Amino acid sequence: MSNLNRLGAIKSIASRQIPAPQMAAPAEIGIYAEDVFNEQTMRAALPQNICEKLLETIRDLTPLDPAIANDVAQAMKCWALDRGATHYTHWFLPLNGSTAEKHDAFLEIRNGEAIQSFSGKNLIMGEPDASSFPSGGLRSTFEARGYTAWDPTSPDFIKRHSNGATLCIPTVFCSYTGEALDKKTPLLRSIQTLTAATKRLMKCFGKPEEHVCITLGAEQEYFLIDKHFYLQRPDLLQTSRTIFGAPPPKHQQLEDHYFGSIRARVLNFMTEVERDLWRLGIPARTRHNEVAPAQFELAPMFEDVNLACDHNMLVMEVLRQTAERNGMICLLHEKPFAGVNGSGKHNNWSISYGDRNLLNPGDDPLQNAIFLTVLCAIIEAVDRHADLLRATVAGAGNDHRLGANEAPPSVISMYLGAQLTEVIERLEHGKLRASKAIGSLRLGVDTLPPLPRDTTDRNRTSPFAFTGNKFEFRAPGSSQSCSGPNVILNTIVAEAFDRIAGELEPIAGAPDFHDRLQKLLRKIIREHKRVLYSGDCYTEEWLAEAARRGLPNNRDTMAALQALIADENIALMEKHKVYNRRELESRYEVSMEEYHRKVRIEGGIALEIATSMILPVAQTEYGRLVRSCAEAQAAGIRGGLASTVTAAEELGATIDRLHADCQALREALGRCHEEILAAAAQLRDTVDGLERQLSDECWPLPKYREMLFIY
Numbered sequence: 001m002s003n004l005n006r007l008g009a010i011k012s013i014a015s016r017q018i019p020a021p022q023m024a025a026p027a028e029i030g031i032y033a034e035d036v037f038n039e040q041t042m043r044a045a046l047p048q049n050i051c052e053k054l055l056e057t058i059r060d061l062t063p064l065d066p067a068i069a070n071d072v073a074q075a076m077k078c079w080a081l082d083r084g085a086t087h088y089t090h091w092f093l094p095l096n097g098s099t100a101e102k103h104d105a106f107l108e109i110r111n112g113e114a115i116q117s118f119s120g121k122n123l124i125m126g127e128p129d130a131s132s133f134p135s136g137g138l139r140s141t142f143e144a145r146g147y148t149a150w151d152p153t154s155p156d157f158i159k160r161h162s163n164g165a166t167l168c169i170p171t172v173f174c175s176y177t178g179e180a181l182d183k184k185t186p187l188l189r190s191i192q193t194l195t196a197a198t199k200r201l202m203k204c205f206g207k208p209e210e211h212v213c214i215t216l217g218a219e220q221e222y223f224l225i226d227k228h229f230y231l232q233r234p235d236l237l238q239t240s241r242t243i244f245g246a247p248p249p250k251h252q253q254l255e256d257h258y259f260g261s262i263r264a265r266v267l268n269f270m271t272e273v274e275r276d277l278w279r280l281g282i283p284a285r286t287r288h289n290e291v292a293p294a295q296f297e298l299a300p301m302f303e304d305v306n307l308a309c310d311h312n313m314l315v316m317e318v319l320r321q322t323a324e325r326n327g328m329i330c331l332l333h334e335k336p337f338a339g340v341n342g343s344g345k346h347n348n349w350s351i352s353y354g355d356r357n358l359l360n361p362g363d364d365p366l367q368n369a370i371f372l373t374v375l376c377a378i379i380e381a382v383d384r385h386a387d388l389l390r391a392t393v394a395g396a397g398n399d400h401r402l403g404a405n406e407a408p409p410s411v412i413s414m415y416l417g418a419q420l421t422e423v424i425e426r427l428e429h430g431k432l433r434a435s436k437a438i439g440s441l442r443l444g445v446d447t448l449p450p451l452p453r454d455t456t457d458r459n460r461t462s463p464f465a466f467t468g469n470k471f472e473f474r475a476p477g478s479s480q481s482c483s484g485p486n487v488i489l490n491t492i493v494a495e496a497f498d499r500i501a502g503e504l505e506p507i508a509g510a511p512d513f514h515d516r517l518q519k520l521l522r523k524i525i526r527e528h529k530r531v532l533y534s535g536d537c538y539t540e541e542w543l544a545e546a547a548r549r550g551l552p553n554n555r556d557t558m559a560a561l562q563a564l565i566a567d568e569n570i571a572l573m574e575k576h577k578v579y580n581r582r583e584l585e586s587r588y589e590v591s592m593e594e595y596h597r598k599v600r601i602e603g604g605i606a607l608e609i610a611t612s613m614i615l616p617v618a619q620t621e622y623g624r625l626v627r628s629c630a631e632a633q634a635a636g637i638r639g640g641l642a643s644t645v646t647a648a649e650e651l652g653a654t655i656d657r658l659h660a661d662c663q664a665l666r667e668a669l670g671r672c673h674e675e676i677l678a679a680a681a682q683l684r685d686t687v688d689g690l691e692r693q694l695s696d697e698c699w700p701l702p703k704y705r706e707m708l709f710i711y
Contacts, residue, residue, distance in 0.1 A: 069120025136586025342401035444514030
């Protein structure tokens, strides 16, 4: 690959004519959810009695009445055909972290005649086989049967392409023996578990049974680079991150990209993304430049957690496809560029009971008591099960991100903000630490001070921060599914709710209920306050303090994943029927295998680039310098000779190191992942040094300064 390609790419990008952004007109809000079989569409398409039965299943999670399946399927088919669909698919979330679909035509042959057909059986269940997806030992290739089953709580939708459309039916995916082969089934189980635990806890406060809604708002970060550059970077093509690349003198230090004016080309892309998402009923609301150059963020409004997880998978797909249509590539890797911010997926989680957000302090004593009980339960849950939360965000990509450039560290801690921290301290110490302005805190009697939506300035370094009426889990990586973190979060909070309810049930309604509740919460705080930290989580001082407190620090994926197969964690998940032992062990095996494969792929492409692209240009430049020295000496020229000789000697020494580093990596690829990582890191140091050492015009790879600033 010659330098002409790289320089030609820059010329091509610079000469591109960017049309003015075509902003969505107010009337275009009318396209929202037009490609979704939602409640409004159901009411128009179904008889009232059938519609009410289906909505009952969706709202109350009651079993679907098989008697209505054919009527629902017929209405869904007619609606999809009217929207231009020619095929349908059971859309599911396999363990490889992506989405999966197998398209079937609305086609049946009867008496030699082709008709459009879609039955209740087609809707409710499918047998896609899908035996090549990772299963972690849950099934073998010769036992390949896998089933998909309709999840009516996540509405069907239509995916469009240039020649038509496909009806997508969100489903779970399980084995012949009934074990979960996907990421949706455990999420639905965890929702059911937390729903039951919440109702049990609220009953202790005398609350009538109401609907429980667990909500999620997933902020999605991503990078955009021009496709010309992407196609000239084998490392990006193979791994979605730059294996080599020297950071330019200027990148994000001036913070001039963050919240800056959005370039026309990117704004065109963002507008197109929003239109596609709105049609899919995805409430994309916020868009902005992020901290690193060429980095951006999209944030939706809050939704039911199951729907939000499905929608986030669609968001990533729409981002990638729309970028390609606009001559760009969307990079969702957690750390595509070394030395600048990585990309995360901020998991904003909350829980409501009826129309009341349980993480809203409220303005009456009873609501204060419920809020503080829920808050203490979450503190207990995160402290007891920080290892499981860390395991949900483990991965080769996130190993590069956690603890670097505004990403939280691998130690899981909680941040409450100054005002809530004071409340917790007063609750712990009672009258000994009473506030002069408010007096001592007595649950069920006193009203908390008014807490604004955001009670404090945010701590961007904290992995798990309270941000007004929700908790923001900042550790998930940008390419990861939201399902894993929320399965664990739902389950560990349910465990804490159940434990607290078990202590409150015998005293519910007693005259001294609130006094005894206060003692219970004080005990929880004293036992679990070690997880609370308000300082800078990036510092070495915090890591030392976390070790002193006994908080786990699983720095890499290999260490973090061990939590999945710890006996106490398996017992927890089996108790709540979220995972069984085989399912947890399968997730461990799948994640470990994925990690090792990614490390080897990255090592292999690093070796290939170094030997086939970097070494040849270095040797060519070395030969040119040697010839220049010989020609100067032959001509008796002394001026510039010494510096040319020095340059040739330095480059020759670097080439020798490059040879040695390549050989070390070649040998490491036959051994363990630690050796591969170490050898690849050493090779990168050498190659990045060469990038600065060689003349710009001979360097074969697009540079950081080009990819991050020219788009």
